[in-house]
Amino acid sequence: MRLFSLSISKKLLILFLVAVLLPLFFITLVTLRLVESTMSQYNQDEIKTNLKAAWGIYDSEMERILDGARILASLSPVKEAVLRKDIKGLREKFLMAKATLDADVVDVFGAYGEVLYKTNNYSDQYSLAPLVREALKGEVIASTEVLSPREVEIEDDGLFTYTKQCTIFYRYTPRARAFRVEKSVMGMALVTIYPLLEDYEVIGAIMVIKYLARNYSIVDKITETVGEGTSTIFQNDVRISTNVMDQSNKRAVGTQVSEDVYNHVIKEGKPWNQRAFVVNDWYISSYEPIKNHAGEIIGMLYVGTKEKFFIPLRRSMVTQIYLIASGALVVSIFLSLLFSRTITRPIVQIIEKSKIIAKGDLETKIDVERRDELGDLATALNQMTSQLLEVRKDLLAKNRMARELEIAYTIQQRLLVEEFPTVMGLEIASDSLPATEVGGDFYDFLKLTDGKSHIVIGDVAGKGMSAAMFMGIVRSIIRAESTESPDAAEVMRKSNRLVCLDAKSGMFVTVFYATFDERTAVLEYCNAGHAYPLLYDPGKEKFEYLNTEGRPLGITEESTYESKTHRLEAGQLVILYTDGIVESVDASNTPFGEERIREVIAKSSDASPREIIQKIKASIATHSGTAPQSDDMTLIVLKRV
Numbered sequence: 001m002r003l004f005s006l007s008i009s010k011k012l013l014i015l016f017l018v019a020v021l022l023p024l025f026f027i028t029l030v031t032l033r034l035v036e037s038t039m040s041q042y043n044q045d046e047i048k049t050n051l052k053a054a055w056g057i058y059d060s061e062m063e064r065i066l067d068g069a070r071i072l073a074s075l076s077p078v079k080e081a082v083l084r085k086d087i088k089g090l091r092e093k094f095l096m097a098k099a100t101l102d103a104d105v106v107d108v109f110g111a112y113g114e115v116l117y118k119t120n121n122y123s124d125q126y127s128l129a130p131l132v133r134e135a136l137k138g139e140v141i142a143s144t145e146v147l148s149p150r151e152v153e154i155e156d157d158g159l160f161t162y163t164k165q166c167t168i169f170y171r172y173t174p175r176a177r178a179f180r181v182e183k184s185v186m187g188m189a190l191v192t193i194y195p196l197l198e199d200y201e202v203i204g205a206i207m208v209i210k211y212l213a214r215n216y217s218i219v220d221k222i223t224e225t226v227g228e229g230t231s232t233i234f235q236n237d238v239r240i241s242t243n244v245m246d247q248s249n250k251r252a253v254g255t256q257v258s259e260d261v262y263n264h265v266i267k268e269g270k271p272w273n274q275r276a277f278v279v280n281d282w283y284i285s286s287y288e289p290i291k292n293h294a295g296e297i298i299g300m301l302y303v304g305t306k307e308k309f310f311i312p313l314r315r316s317m318v319t320q321i322y323l324i325a326s327g328a329l330v331v332s333i334f335l336s337l338l339f340s341r342t343i344t345r346p347i348v349q350i351i352e353k354s355k356i357i358a359k360g361d362l363e364t365k366i367d368v369e370r371r372d373e374l375g376d377l378a379t380a381l382n383q384m385t386s387q388l389l390e391v392r393k394d395l396l397a398k399n400r401m402a403r404e405l406e407i408a409y410t411i412q413q414r415l416l417v418e419e420f421p422t423v424m425g426l427e428i429a430s431d432s433l434p435a436t437e438v439g440g441d442f443y444d445f446l447k448l449t450d451g452k453s454h455i456v457i458g459d460v461a462g463k464g465m466s467a468a469m470f471m472g473i474v475r476s477i478i479r480a481e482s483t484e485s486p487d488a489a490e491v492m493r494k495s496n497r498l499v500c501l502d503a504k505s506g507m508f509v510t511v512f513y514a515t516f517d518e519r520t521a522v523l524e525y526c527n528a529g530h531a532y533p534l535l536y537d538p539g540k541e542k543f544e545y546l547n548t549e550g551r552p553l554g555i556t557e558e559s560t561y562e563s564k565t566h567r568l569e570a571g572q573l574v575i576l577y578t579d580g581i582v583e584s585v586d587a588s589n590t591p592f593g594e595e596r597i598r599e600v601i602a603k604s605s606d607a608s609p610r611e612i613i614q615k616i617k618a619s620i621a622t623h624s625g626t627a628p629q630s631d632d633m634t635l636i637v638l639k640r641v
Contacts, residue, residue: 050222050226061190077093079198105209121157123154136202140193141191147187147209152166167183168184168240170255186235188213213253219243238255239256241253264287265288278302278304423453427608429637452515456512460474478513481498488514492513492550512531529551543598546574570641575636576637580629580631
């Protein structure tokens with residue numbers, strides 16, 4: 001019965017929502033999810049199919065080299081020369097075979113493993129001895145193997161051609177595993193060893209080796225065959241042959257795979273069939289392990305396509321769904337208006353007048369001469385606009401801006417740490433002097449677990465109430481993330497993602513975030529677009545920046561961050577500040593500058609952090625004179641004791 005007591009407008013609204021909008025909304029949502037899921041699965045299945053084709057090309061290259069070794073082993077002149085242990089007469093034949101097979105090494109062995117001939121040098125040493133012994137027992141070897149740096153050198157020519165080819169220099173890319181050395185010899189190769197038989201007895205063996213490092217024939221053939229995307233051969237977690245390009249449009253040889261893919265494929269031996277970050281972008285990818293003759297995982301084979309290449313197709317499908325849904329919505333609205341026009345006409349009149357009122361014209365009156373609830377609504381709106389007009393006149397007479405600044409200032413001051421807790425081995429002092437117009441400077445200190453503490457300084461882009469509220473949000477986000485992750489760069493990455501979700505258009509914040517470990521005196525830090533803090537060593541009388549790269553929080557969710565560490569020695573000082581310090585000007589508009597900060601610190605390095613701050617403030621006051629303060633000035637000084 002309560003439904004029948006509602007006004008006509010409410011009945012029509014409820015009927016419209018229930019009968020049209022809600023079902024249409026859910027149908028559209030389900031359809032979008034279904035299309036998205038289906039297309040994603042289709043794209044991933046296509047990449048998996050491409051990986052199968054890649055394995056076919058990889059295996060066919062191995063089979064081609066094996067066929068070459070088989071043909072050589074079947075030639076009567078070769079067998080006779082091996083029995084005589086004199087291969088020199090066949091030198092040209094073996095060199096031609098090496099060139100035809102596009103191989104790097106061709107070695108010939110006698111029945112007891114003695115070296116009879118090598119195409120690259122005349123040493124009696126050789127590599128892969130265990131596999132050679134198996135071949136001399138009659139087993140055909142065709143596998144991917146990793147030659148040690150010494151084995152690559154043994155099989156090299158006098159110019160170290162293959163050692164140079166296999167020497168890979170590691171390169172940094174975002175989200176990749178960390179590397180510990182600058183370079184390494186990557187001797188991963190296709191290896192075939194074919195026994196020579198005479199009257200069913202093994203009289204020797206022929207070994208053919210093709211190095212994979214910087215040999216792009218296989219990966220390029222894979223891409224040509226599947227028609228799109230990229231492919232890579234990894235030794236362990238390092239790209240040694242690839243057509244994935246880096247930002248300078250060069251092959252990304254020497255870059256590493258992400259930690260997630262490494263753990264899944266190399267450590268656990270499982271295929272990876274999902275999106276992955278490859279060098280500098282997101283890819284729909286497939287990885288599978290490469291194993292040697294002994295069944296050990298020594299690398300990976302990868303194919304993938306940039307995720308953004310599939311976006312136009314998805315966007316087209318989504319657009320079609322939206323068009324269909326929009327068309328259905330338009331038809332439903334048209335039919336509803338057609339049957340309810342006589343009922344809704346007064347409501348439309350009230351809505352039109354209300355829109356004018358909402359735009360600020362409070363002198364507009366609604367003329368609806370009815371005695372039902374629509375008439376009551378019109379009368380109530382007319383009374384409300386009259387009252388609002390009076391209220392607005394009163395508010396305009398007051399200093400609204402002063403109140404807003406007062407509230408913003410209160411919020412800002414409550415968010416600042418009033419007193420730093422005691423930190424073993426570290427003295428801390430801070431000061432923040434807001435400008436006449438409230439800005440967004442803030443700093444924070446929080447005791448974490450395991451003897452660590454976090455120190456934050458930031459500067460919100462903007463002024464007034466919005467900057468103060470945004471500052472509080474950012475401070476809370478960083479506090480929450482710092483208790484979840486021990487890594488400074490990870491804290492900034494997660495905080496940036498959350499800030500981007502919450503930030504209004506044009507709002508961002510520069511942040512310098514650091515953690516101090518009381519046990520090791522190590523300061524780990526990460527910079528998100530903030531002014532570089534200064535590190536001063538009084539013993540060396542030397543300044544340096546604590547600099548890492550990273551965009552301010554709130555610019556884009558794709559921003560990346562890096563962290564660094566520095567062990568603070570006794571007496572060393574760290575000075576964190578906002579740009580209001582260095583940009584403070586005198587009457588002639590000359591900025592205070594960083595150099596003056598350095599001068600004060602160099603002369604006062606024996607003083608306490610609080611005394612150093614007071615001396616910097618005094619220096620700023622002397623410099624600025626009567627010039628007004630235009631921006632917040634915030635300063636934190638850390639001293640290792």
